[in-house]
Amino acid sequence: MNTLETLKQFLRIPSVSTDPERAGDVRHAARFVANLLRDAGLNSVAEIEAEGRHPLVYGEWLHAPEKPTLLFYGHYDVQPPEPLEEWISPPFEPEVRGDNIYARGAADDKGLSLILIAAIERVLRNENPPVNIRVLMEGEEETGGEHVEEFVRSNPEKLKADAAVIADTEMFAPELPTICVGLRGIVYGEIHVQTAEQDLHSGMYGGAAANAVQAAAEIIAALKDRGGRIQIPGFLDRVRQPSPQERDAWNRLPFNEDAYLHEEMRAFTLTGETDVPLFDRLWARPTFEVHGIRGGFIGEGAKTVIPARAVVKVSCRLVPDQDPAEATQQLEKAIQAATPKGCKASFQLLSASPPSMVDPDNKFVRAAADAMTEVFGNKTVFTRSGGSIPVVSLFQQHLGIPSVMLGYGLPDDNLHAPNEKLYLPNFFRGIEATVRFLEKCG
Amino acid sequence: MNTLETLKQFLRIPSVSTDPERAGDVRHAARFVANLLRDAGLNSVAEIEAEGRHPLVYGEWLHAPEKPTLLFYGHYDVQPPEPLEEWISPPFEPEVRGDNIYARGAADDKGLSLILIAAIERVLRNENPPVNIRVLMEGEEETGGEHVEEFVRSNPEKLKADAAVIADTEMFAPELPTICVGLRGIVYGEIHVQTAEQDLHSGMYGGAAANAVQAAAEIIAALKDRGGRIQIPGFLDRVRQPSPQERDAWNRLPFNEDAYLHEEMRAFTLTGETDVPLFDRLWARPTFEVHGIRGGFIGEGAKTVIPARAVVKVSCRLVPDQDPAEATQQLEKAIQAATPKGCKASFQLLSASPPSMVDPDNKFVRAAADAMTEVFGNKTVFTRSGGSIPVVSLFQQHLGIPSVMLGYGLPDDNLHAPNEKLYLPNFFRGIEATVRFLEKCG
Numbered sequence: 001m002n003t004l005e006t007l008k009q010f011l012r013i014p015s016v017s018t019d020p021e022r023a024g025d026v027r028h029a030a031r032f033v034a035n036l037l038r039d040a041g042l043n044s045v046a047e048i049e050a051e052g053r054h055p056l057v058y059g060e061w062l063h064a065p066e067k068p069t070l071l072f073y074g075h076y077d078v079q080p081p082e083p084l085e086e087w088i089s090p091p092f093e094p095e096v097r098g099d100n101i102y103a104r105g106a107a108d109d110k111g112l113s114l115i116l117i118a119a120i121e122r123v124l125r126n127e128n129p130p131v132n133i134r135v136l137m138e139g140e141e142e143t144g145g146e147h148v149e150e151f152v153r154s155n156p157e158k159l160k161a162d163a164a165v166i167a168d169t170e171m172f173a174p175e176l177p178t179i180c181v182g183l184r185g186i187v188y189g190e191i192h193v194q195t196a197e198q199d200l201h202s203g204m205y206g207g208a209a210a211n212a213v214q215a216a217a218e219i220i221a222a223l224k225d226r227g228g229r230i231q232i233p234g235f236l237d238r239v240r241q242p243s244p245q246e247r248d249a250w251n252r253l254p255f256n257e258d259a260y261l262h263e264e265m266r267a268f269t270l271t272g273e274t275d276v277p278l279f280d281r282l283w284a285r286p287t288f289e290v291h292g293i294r295g296g297f298i299g300e301g302a303k304t305v306i307p308a309r310a311v312v313k314v315s316c317r318l319v320p321d322q323d324p325a326e327a328t329q330q331l332e333k334a335i336q337a338a339t340p341k342g343c344k345a346s347f348q349l350l351s352a353s354p355p356s357m358v359d360p361d362n363k364f365v366r367a368a369a370d371a372m373t374e375v376f377g378n379k380t381v382f383t384r385s386g387g388s389i390p391v392v393s394l395f396q397q398h399l400g401i402p403s404v405m406l407g408y409g410l411p412d413d414n415l416h417a418p419n420e421k422l423y424l425p426n427f428f429r430g431i432e433a434t435v436r437f438l439e440k441c442g
Numbered sequence: 443m444n445t446l447e448t449l450k451q452f453l454r455i456p457s458v459s460t461d462p463e464r465a466g467d468v469r470h471a472a473r474f475v476a477n478l479l480r481d482a483g484l485n486s487v488a489e490i491e492a493e494g495r496h497p498l499v500y501g502e503w504l505h506a507p508e509k510p511t512l513l514f515y516g517h518y519d520v521q522p523p524e525p526l527e528e529w530i531s532p533p534f535e536p537e538v539r540g541d542n543i544y545a546r547g548a549a550d551d552k553g554l555s556l557i558l559i560a561a562i563e564r565v566l567r568n569e570n571p572p573v574n575i576r577v578l579m580e581g582e583e584e585t586g587g588e589h590v591e592e593f594v595r596s597n598p599e600k601l602k603a604d605a606a607v608i609a610d611t612e613m614f615a616p617e618l619p620t621i622c623v624g625l626r627g628i629v630y631g632e633i634h635v636q637t638a639e640q641d642l643h644s645g646m647y648g649g650a651a652a653n654a655v656q657a658a659a660e661i662i663a664a665l666k667d668r669g670g671r672i673q674i675p676g677f678l679d680r681v682r683q684p685s686p687q688e689r690d691a692w693n694r695l696p697f698n699e700d701a702y703l704h705e706e707m708r709a710f711t712l713t714g715e716t717d718v719p720l721f722d723r724l725w726a727r728p729t730f731e732v733h734g735i736r737g738g739f740i741g742e743g744a745k746t747v748i749p750a751r752a753v754v755k756v757s758c759r760l761v762p763d764q765d766p767a768e769a770t771q772q773l774e775k776a777i778q779a780a781t782p783k784g785c786k787a788s789f790q791l792l793s794a795s796p797p798s799m800v801d802p803d804n805k806f807v808r809a810a811a812d813a814m815t816e817v818f819g820n821k822t823v824f825t826r827s828g829g830s831i832p833v834v835s836l837f838q839q840h841l842g843i844p845s846v847m848l849g850y851g852l853p854d855d856n857l858h859a860p861n862e863k864l865y866l867p868n869f870f871r872g873i874e875a876t877v878r879f880l881e882k883c884g
Binding site for chain 1: 626628630637638639640642643644645646647648649650651652653655656658659660662663664666668670707708709710711712713714715720723724727729731732733734735736737738739740743744745746747748749750752753754755757759782783784785786792793827828829830
């Protein structure tokens with residue numbers, strides 16, 4: 001494979017999975033991936049279809065019975081490119097400027113997926129490939145991922161492996177090889193508040209009528225105190241402290257708080273639990289966060305209604321050893337307890353996924369860390385992410401395997417934003433490191 | 443004047459002041475009123491124009507130098523009729539069904555304004571009319587009332603009078619003649635909250651980033667406690683208790699709390715300050731009310747943003763002896779004090795008007811009460827309203843005169859709603875009572 005030329009071809013396909021008009025392009029990208037897998041030497045390559053879904057692409061090579069089996073995951077769909085006017089070069093016309101290649105999907109996740117495929121091609125050229133290989137690539141990562149969820153749930157035998165390998169995360173800092181060993185889970189839903197059948201006039205009824213937005217505010221304010229501490233009874237009971245080793249490692253990470261706050265977040269102050277270290281707050285503590293609220297009159301000017309209804313979108317990020325079902329119950333109960341007089345409130349769950357942790361002493365994780373240390377010339381660090389990668393918990397739940405999350409992206413890759421890029425030295429070193437990782441596994 | 447026929451003609455004019463396409467109809471209604479005033483015997487009748495405004499209609503009769511002068515106010519514009527499909531008969535085709543006439547504006551305020559004009563016509567037929575008369579009718583009451591405000595402010599001499607007479611309020615209950623002697627004022631504005639330059643991802647930054655909607659909720663929840671008590675320092679200091687006589691009278695008003703809550707408000711529970719009687723809460727206590735809120739993601743489904751901005755529309759109703767400027771300062775200060783860490787908040791004032799009180803022992807009020815008692819056969823009651831009628835405070839501030847608020851509407855007249863109506867017996871008794879009132883003034 002001419003890897004850079006192949007990457008450019010891959011990036012030229014506008015496989016925006018959220019856009020129904022791009023369904024043909026998404027299919028084209030699936031076909032492109034399937035051909036890459038065939039060329040890499042995989043067998044049984046198939047585009048797996050399902051009604052109303054974008055295809056999954058599967059391939060395998062299982063001819064080393066004594067060796068471990070790895071399940072490689074990536075996604076070939078991309079985020080929408082808008083706003084187009086902010087791109088320096090068009091999003092689907094990849095352009096190399098300096099050491100970077102710019103295009104939608106360069107890092108998330110076509111570039112990083114191609115690192116895996118190129119490494120697979122390399123090791124399958126060996127006379128005795130060091131591992132058995134399964135590859136599963138999806139085209140719905142940016143739009144819900146229902147197809148991969150159904151498939152994993154229904155085909156645990158077909159996907160049997162010793163570990164999963166995912167390249168969809170980033171380095172903590174440039175030149176610092178990074179493996180992500182923890183992800184937060186999430187419970188996401190809506191709080192629906194009602195105080196009357198219809199809005200009331202604040203002149204006539206103000207002083208006697210419950211107000212749905214006031215009630216929503218009181219509920220929200222009750223669930224987390226001003227010190228950032230969640231006030232949901234029992235919610236923090238199962239929260240596992242990071243190990244002293246893990247915290248030590250976090251303390252040694254290169255970090256400039258001022259740049260983080262003012263250049264990256266562009267916020268006024270770091271907030272949250274003041275007695276908890278920053279990386280704990282981001283990676284090892286649960287959150288309660290409001291994502292949006294609507295209620296009453298929000299047009300121009302003044303309208304004196306007492307709103308009868310309000311809706312609040314909220315989520316809680318979860319950490320080991322919290323359980324989504326238990327957390328949901330605790331949240332629901334706390335909402336009921338915080339609901340003021342004259343008001344009915346309910347919680348409607350939209351999605352839930354558990355937190356994931358990978359043991360950094362797992363042999364596959366160790367092998368990957370050693371390989372990355374050798375290739376990048378700096379010691380690999382283990383971090384967590386405060387977000388969720390749904391397949392990681394899918395693989396953990398249904399296949400019972402850990403995921404090795406190889407971080408080859410960079411913090412400034414502009415994922416989901418204009419001028420997405422991939423740092424080309426990482427592309428080539430990533431292929432090299434992944435090959436070495438697979439050799440170490442064998 | 444054939445009063446009922448004239449009322450129907452008046453109601454056929456769709457003078458919706460908020461609708462730019464109805465500007466011609468609003469002008470037509472102004473012309474209609476001007477002609478009525480001329481026919482009633484007034485002099486110097488004029489349609490007063492101003493750029494971008496609907497006309498004011500003015501007329502006067504000032505030939506009784508020894509007699510008091512009354513300034514009559516009404517408005518000839520109406521609310522939009524939508525939703526049209528809920529009207530039993532079309533909104534601009536007045537229809538008498540039973541004892542009621544149905545049409546947009548029947549009660550608010552064409553019918554009640556016409557009561558005043560018909561009574562004026564009657565007394566000007568006398569050889570010695572009992573009072574001097576000025577009439578000012580506006581066409582913007584439902585859309586801000588800027589024209590009348592500018593005019594009153596700039597022409598206090600032209601409007602010199604001993605009292606104003608307004609028929610734009612309602613009876614407390616059917617057959618119970620009612621004069622409104624108090625109105626709440628208002629301070630209305632927006633709280634703008636910001637925590638960062640842009641929304642942040644709750645997976646990456648949840649635990650360290652301030653959330654603008656959470657901050658807005660904390661501010662709102664801090665300004666009023668769960669017992670309904672406003673928590674704005676100093677805000678309640680100037681609140682005047684109703685007199686024992688006034689409270690006694692309120693206690694004797696016919697009132698069915700169950701019907702009020704379940705049929706009129708259609709709410710779950712009466713709320714507010716539990717140690718304060720209901721009519722005090724509605725008429726004699728200030729409020730803090732949220733009218734609307736927006737912030738973050740409010741579309742379908744789940745989006746995990748930490749919102750950087752939120753806007754909340756709020757108002758405080760004011761009662762004697764609160765001052766809008768002082769109340770605004772107190773509110774602003776309380777918002778600043780309640781603003782959490784990592785967040786900037788500001789208050790943007792949209793409008794303010796002072797509370798008004800009329801002395802029920804004022805001779806014009808007494809004359810009106812006596813006249814209404816005679817005609818309606820029940821003793822006139824004095825109530826207040828929790829809302830605002832901006833011209834009442836305008837007249838108080840700029841002309842230094844009290845307003846006699848004759849309540850001829852009924853609580854079920856469907857103001858601002860489909861199937862607005864006027865109870866015809868009140869129309870005719872209102873004319874009779876107003877004539878007797880004017881005779882008593884003379």
